Structure formats: C-alpha cells, structure tokens
Amino acid sequence: MLNIDDLKFDEKGLIPAIVVDAYSKKVLTLAYMNRESLKISMEKGLTCFWSRSRQELWLKGETSGNYQHIVSITADCDGDALTVVVEKDGPACHKGTDSCFEYPVWQSDTLHEFSLDGLMELLKGRKEEMPEGSYTSYLFEKGLDKILKKVGEECTEVIIAGKAEDKKETIYEIADLAYHVMVLMVEAGISLEDVRRELASRHIIDHKVKQEKMT
Numbered sequence: 001m002l003n004i005d006d007l008k009f010d011e012k013g014l015i016p017a018i019v020v021d022a023y024s025k026k027v028l029t030l031a032y033m034n035r036e037s038l039k040i041s042m043e044k045g046l047t048c049f050w051s052r053s054r055q056e057l058w059l060k061g062e063t064s065g066n067y068q069h070i071v072s073i074t075a076d077c078d079g080d081a082l083t084v085v086v087e088k089d090g091p092a093c094h095k096g097t098d099s100c101f102e103y104p105v106w107q108s109d110t111l112h113e114f115s116l117d118g119l120m121e122l123l124k125g126r127k128e129e130m131p132e133g134s135y136t137s138y139l140f141e142k143g144l145d146k147i148l149k150k151v152g153e154e155c156t157e158v159i160i161a162g163k164a165e166d167k168k169e170t171i172y173e174i175a176d177l178a179y180h181v182m183v184l185m186v187e188a189g190i191s192l193e194d195v196r197r198e199l200a201s202r203h204i205i206d207h208k209v210k211q212e213k214m215t
Contacts, residue, residue, distance in 0.1 A: 004035060008080040014050060017082045019092065021099075022071045023196035024117050028092035029100040031060075033082065038073075045070050047084060066090030116182075116192055123186045139183050147187055150180045 009015050014032040021028055031049040033041065037057055040048040044059075047068040051058040061067030068086035075082055093100040126136040139147050154177035161169040185191070 002075055002079065004038060006079055007038075007075060007082075008078065009034065010080075014052075015080060015082060017047075017049065017073075017084050019047060019068065019084045019086055021092075022085045022087050023193050023200070024115075026099055026117065027101055028068075028086070028088065028098070038082075041070060041084070042073070047086060061089060064090065064094075066092070068092070119179075120182060120186070120192050123182055127186055136183060139180075140187065144187055147180065147184050151177070151184055154180050 007015055013034045015034075015038070017031050017033045019028040019031065020026070031047075032052060033048070034050045037048040037050045040057070040059070047060045047070060049058045049060065050056075067089045068084075069089070071085040071087060073082055073084050091098055093102070123136060126134055127140045130137045130140065139150065154173065157173040158170065158177050161173045185195075
C-alpha cells in the first residue's frame with residue numbers, strides 16, 4: 001500500500017481523482033483532492049474533494065444525499081493521479097445525470113464501443129418506441145410468455161453446444177441467451193445494477209465460505 005506521502009500533489013497541493021462506478025465501470029466524474037480531503041475520504045469511506053471554485057472541502061452527497069461509498073483508491077504509475085472506485089447512492093453529476101461524461105465530442109465511423117449498459121439502454125428504447133421491423137419490439141409486443149419461451153429455448157441451445165464442446169457455437173448461444181435474458185430484465189423492470197449488486201453480495205458470501213473451509 002502506498003503512503004499519502006508517496007503521492008505527487010501539484011503546485012497547488014492537488015491531485016486529480018477519476019471516480020469510477022464499481023458496478024458499471026463507468027467514469028462518473030473527474031475531481032481533485034488535497035491531502036486533507038484524501039485523508040477524510042479514507043477515514044470516512046466517502047469521497048471528499050477539494051472544490052477549486054469554492055476553495056473549500058466538499059464531501060460529495062452532504063447536501064444532495066448522493067454519497068459515494070469508496071471501494072478502493074489506486075494511484076497511477078507516477079503517483080500523480082488517482083482512480084477512486086465507488087458505490088454511489090445517486091447521480092454523480094450536479095446536473096442530475098448518472099455521470100458527468102454524457103456529451104459526445106467525436107466518434108469513429110468504423111470502431112464502435114460496446115457495453116452491456118449500452119445494450120440495455122437500446123432495449124429500453126425499443127420497448128418505449130416499438131419501431132416496426134425490430135425483433136426486440138416483436139418480443140415486447142408478444143409479451144412475457146413469448147420472452148420466457150425464448151429464454152428457455154436459448155438455455156437449451158447453450159446446453160447442447162456446451163455438451164458438444166463446441167466453443168464457437170457455445171459462445172454464439174450464450175450471446176443469444178444473454179440478449180433474451182436482458183429483454184426479460186427490461187420487461188420485468190430489472191436493471192443491470194440490480195444483478196451486479198446481487199452477484200457482488202454472492203461474491204462476498206463465497207469468499208467467506210472459502211475462508212471457513214480453510215480454517
């Protein structure tokens with residue numbers, strides 16, 4: 001573990017802190033810490049920054065209730081920047097958005113970013129807009145029974161491909177299953193964060209079980 005004294009603060013006594021969502025891995029904001037705010041962050045387990053505009057300490061969530069619970073703080077190779085992984089209670093941006101980084105500047109015509117969160121937003125859009133000719137719209141139109149039937153069919157396909165030890169086909173079928181499960185999630189009002197939190201809680205339980213077996 002690095003000591004605070006090993007970090008390189010700039011001439012104003014500040015170090016940039018990139019705040020990242022523990023579940024989605026999305027960059028939430030870029031803020032600055034000084035020695036005091038970093039110490040407070042570590043003591044409280046909550047992000048505390050130095051406001052350059054107000055020239056004062058700023059405990060995130062103190063007025064809004066949108067606290068950021070710190071999972072980890074990591075320095076870069078030069079010790080002059082930090083990433084702060086957090087579990088957040090609400091929007092990170094003062095404008096009420098999930099992240100401060102919501103405004104595209106440039107995008108490649110040939111390279112495309114993919115994320116499960118992006119796919120989930122696309123599926124939600126299909127349910128709201130129901131564009132004609134969309135297979136996703138078709139599933140939502142047919143309703144829960146049709147969606148569940150497709151999830152069951154894709155489960156079977158994964159089993160068949162896995163049993164055949166066909167890696168390429170198994171990957172293909174798992175992708176199909178994941179898509180249909182996410183359609184089900186949208187239909188049922190379940191978010192990716194709901195599932196991430198559940199998996200995270202099971203990871204903790206599994207870790208404890210392993211420790212108990214070792215003792």
